[in-house]
Amino acid sequence: MPTSFRQVFILCLCACVLQSLAGQFNHLVAPFAITLDLAGLLIAFAALRLSFGPALVVALFTGLWVDAYDPVSFGRHAFLYGLAVCLIHQLRGRLPREETFVCVVAALFVNLALCVVGGFLDLGSLPDPAAGALRLLADLVASQLATALLGPWFIALQLRSLQLLGAEPVSALRRYA
Amino acid sequence: MPRRFDQARPFFTLGLVLLVWLILPGAIKRFARLSFYELKAPVDLAASYVGELQDFWSQKTRTNNELIAAARELAAVNASYEFRMRDDARLRTEISRLEELLRLPSYGEFRSEPARVVRRDFNAWWQRIIVRKGSNHGILVGSPVIYSGGLAGRVVEVRSTTSVVELISSPGLRLAAVFDGDDRPVSFQGGVNPPLRPAQGVLEFVPLDLFATPAAPRSLVTSGLGGIFPPGLIVGQVVQLELGTDGLFKTGRVLIDERLGRITEVTVLVPIDASVVNAPGQTAP
Numbered sequence A: 001m002p003t004s005f006r007q008v009f010i011l012c013l014c015a016c017v018l019q020s021l022a023g024q025f026n027h028l029v030a031p032f033a034i035t036l037d038l039a040g041l042l043i044a045f046a047a048l049r050l051s052f053g054p055a056l057v058v059a060l061f062t063g064l065w066v067d068a069y070d071p072v073s074f075g076r077h078a079f080l081y082g083l084a085v086c087l088i089h090q091l092r093g094r095l096p097r098e099e100t101f102v103c104v105v106a107a108l109f110v111n112l113a114l115c116v117v118g119g120f121l122d123l124g125s126l127p128d129p130a131a132g133a134l135r136l137l138a139d140l141v142a143s144q145l146a147t148a149l150l151g152p153w154f155i156a157l158q159l160r161s162l163q164l165l166g167a168e169p170v171s172a173l174r175r176y177a
Numbered sequence B: 001m002p003r004r005f006d007q008a009r010p011f012f013t014l015g016l017v018l019l020v021w022l023i024l025p026g027a028i029k030r031f032a033r034l035s036f037y038e039l040k041a042p043v044d045l046a047a048s049y050v051g052e053l054q055d056f057w058s059q060k061t062r063t064n065n066e067l068i069a070a071a072r073e074l075a076a077v078n079a080s081y082e083f084r085m086r087d088d089a090r091l092r093t094e095i096s097r098l099e100e101l102l103r104l105p106s107y108g109e110f111r112s113e114p115a116r117v118v119r120r121d122f123n124a125w126w127q128r129i130i131v132r133k134g135s136n137h138g139i140l141v142g143s144p145v146i147y148s149g150g151l152a153g154r155v156v157e158v159r160s161t162t163s164v165v166e167l168i169s170s171p172g173l174r175l176a177a178v179f180d181g182d183d184r185p186v187s188f189q190g191g192v193n194p195p196l197r198p199a200q201g202v203l204e205f206v207p208l209d210l211f212a213t214p215a216a217p218r219s220l221v222t223s224g225l226g227g228i229f230p231p232g233l234i235v236g237q238v239v240q241l242e243l244g245t246d247g248l249f250k251t252g253r254v255l256i257d258e259r260l261g262r263i264t265e266v267t268v269l270v271p272i273d274a275s276v277v278n279a280p281g282q283t284a285p
Helices: A003-032 A039-049 A052-067 A076-094 A100-125 A129-164 A172-176 B003-023 B026-060 B064-102 B258-262
Strands: B110-122 B127-131 B144-147 B150-158 B163-167 B174-179 B186-192 B200-206 B218-222 B234-243 B250-255 B265-271
Touching (some): A003 A039, A003 A052, A003 A129, A003 B110, A003 B258, A039 A100, A052 B003, A076 A100, A076 B003, B026 B110, B127 B150, B127 B265, B163 B265, B200 B234
Antiparallel strands (some): B110 B127, B110 B265, B127 B163, B144 B150, B144 B265, B150 B163, B174 B186, B174 B218, B186 B200, B200 B250, B218 B234
16 A cells, blocks of 8 residues: 555544544533634644645545534535645745644644634624634634643654554655755 | 746645535535545444443442432432323313314424434534434434423434434524513524523514513523424523614523533424425425
């Protein structure tokens, strides 16, 4: 099996696991009216470490996986995740992209950007936009905290899974050595 | 390849993917969505069954004395329900007699289908739950859903083993309601979901002579008009009413029962006559 195929398969699987865990957590904390959205973590590693093609496939698959349950037009998250991968891919040459810290910071920025885009697109449709904005802010703060806490674990999970199946991405240092 | 194009290549690729996606026939997209949904559903179903297994094993750790006390409480509850069932049968007979006497059309008949909640999906944009029964149990899109606190919402999607319910706290749900003891319909819309507090709804077109305050709230119930919801189901408590911008009606806030946030079990009211939910203008979006 080609390495890029294995990379896509493993990262999609990891994204599904994280998404399911986040879904279960949101199910448990639903009475407190707080929701976690870990979108940034789903795509940050793929965008920073894989070549563009596989990273885009991971983003599109993950987006469609998220869209399957959500009452939004099917493909919306896929497009937004794809756009985030394009932007990170453009910037990653200037970053020490193999550092976990950079990956977590990229995930935090993706979360923030998706929240802002969501606010611009949908906030007006709520019956009370002010209360909606407050909820959105609370969700963003909780999501950013969760991303910062879970980020190192999830990045390690993806990296170790890739290593286990012999599909570790080529490091920049090795490539230019 | 020129460097400028090389830099734009990711965006060009994404644009190409978007173009292909836009011109893809709707049937393929629907099939893809359904496939992804059915791929994802077993994960949540499995988690739900594992949760029940956990509950089962945690119950096994209870002592005999605790079980005896629980059985005694249950017996008292059962006795109360038996009394209510007899009362219910008497009231149904009375309703039928009055309907015949006054030649009134009878209310739509429903079949009750209890279902466990697999997943609560609450956020600022929508408030939905997924229940563990679907088309294999005859659930229909648009069916009303109730819970111990009153009206929970309506079914918006039905799959083979699961159904998606849009809750009354969701901004996408509007219905005609009445104040308890009043027969003038008002418009209710969910969608005010502040953090760390129970969900609220918005009321519109409230007549000027109705009043409600946090100290003296009024119950809001379904009106049974212009929709599939049977009349008399509790929607929430009206805690605030103020004059609207047009001066002709009041607008207000409805506090929805906080048990909706912890909902674990619901009952789907499946209409026996399927055309009730499939009639034009009454289908769920």
